[in-house]
Amino acid sequence: MYLCFVAMFANHAVAQSGDSLIFLRNCKQLVVGANGNYYSVNNNNDILKYDSNLKILFTQHYKSFALVSNIDASNPFDISIFYADDNIVLVTDNNLTFKFQIDLNPLGQNFSAFAKSYDNEFLLFDANLKKIVKFNGKGEVIKQTNNLEQTTGDKLQVKVLYDNGQSILVYDEKNIIYNFDLNGRLLKKWNLKDKHFINFSKEGYYTSDTNGVHHNNTQAFVAKTDTVFNFTGQKVASKVFSASKMQLNNYKTYYLMAEKSLFLDVGNDIIEVPYSELILYNNK
Numbered sequence: 001m002y003l004c005f006v007a008m009f010a011n012h013a014v015a016q017s018g019d020s021l022i023f024l025r026n027c028k029q030l031v032v033g034a035n036g037n038y039y040s041v042n043n044n045n046d047i048l049k050y051d052s053n054l055k056i057l058f059t060q061h062y063k064s065f066a067l068v069s070n071i072d073a074s075n076p077f078d079i080s081i082f083y084a085d086d087n088i089v090l091v092t093d094n095n096l097t098f099k100f101q102i103d104l105n106p107l108g109q110n111f112s113a114f115a116k117s118y119d120n121e122f123l124l125f126d127a128n129l130k131k132i133v134k135f136n137g138k139g140e141v142i143k144q145t146n147n148l149e150q151t152t153g154d155k156l157q158v159k160v161l162y163d164n165g166q167s168i169l170v171y172d173e174k175n176i177i178y179n180f181d182l183n184g185r186l187l188k189k190w191n192l193k194d195k196h197f198i199n200f201s202k203e204g205y206y207t208s209d210t211n212g213v214h215h216n217n218t219q220a221f222v223a224k225t226d227t228v229f230n231f232t233g234q235k236v237a238s239k240v241f242s243a244s245k246m247q248l249n250n251y252k253t254y255y256l257m258a259e260k261s262l263f264l265d266v267g268n269d270i271i272e273v274p275y276s277e278l279i280l281y282n283n284k
Contacts, residue, residue: 145184
């Protein structure tokens with residue numbers, strides 16, 4: 001019996017053919033892979049792989065390690081799993097079968113964020129030395145920045161890293177996004193203020209507020225913000241959620257943007273709402 005399982009609740013009154021609300025029970029984390037598959041970790045520390053329709057394909061549990069801190073599936077053939085408490089990066093194949101592990105102890109002792117780099121190496125944020133460390137599968141340091149607090153003038157508590165091939169984006173718990181070049185030079189920073197950070201994209205980052213979900217393009221010549229979803233005046237969305245005694249605006253955490261759906265974090269569960277049920281796309 002999987003602790004992280006899928007239950008479908010169809011609302012035929014408003015759903016298009018094949019659309020439904022999907023709940024992932026007892027899931028702590030969900031990421032979308034480069035090939036359209038999904039990967040999650042549950043409260044039992046099981047790692048699960050789903051197809052694009054959220055049907056479970058494989059499950060794996062590595063008893064030798066503590067809690068999973070982060071999964072990176074940007075390379076569909078090498079799934080990277082960061083165990084912060086063990087100071088280990090575990091690499092599996094696309095079926096979650098063990099390939100090799102990287103001991104991080106020679107690199108440092110306190111890493112708060114992890115990601116794959118654009119060129120398929122690895123990135124960590126060293127919370128002690130306040131620098132980004134790039135390393136390879138042998139645990140060898142390829143490049144590292146200087147102390148980024150000296151560069152920014154800010155105290156840093158980095159939660160998320162993202163390498164888009166041109167720069168490294170950093171999300172800090174002060175609700176600030178920093179944009180560094182590949183050598184760690186500060187290019188720009190954005191204070192999100194009352195907006196909620198969702199995740200990074202290849203072109204920028206997603207945020208949400210009480211009005212909707214927005215995409216901020218950081219690579220455009222002129223900074224541009226598009227409203228992806230507008231929460232006001234959407235009767236269809238209210239009908240869908242009222243079927244499960246929920247209202248969209250009650251959710252403050254918008255967990256993941258994917259190709260077909262918006263995923264919402266609701267405590268120990270994650271709910272998928274297909275775009276066709278949720279709201280009309282606004283590309284203006």
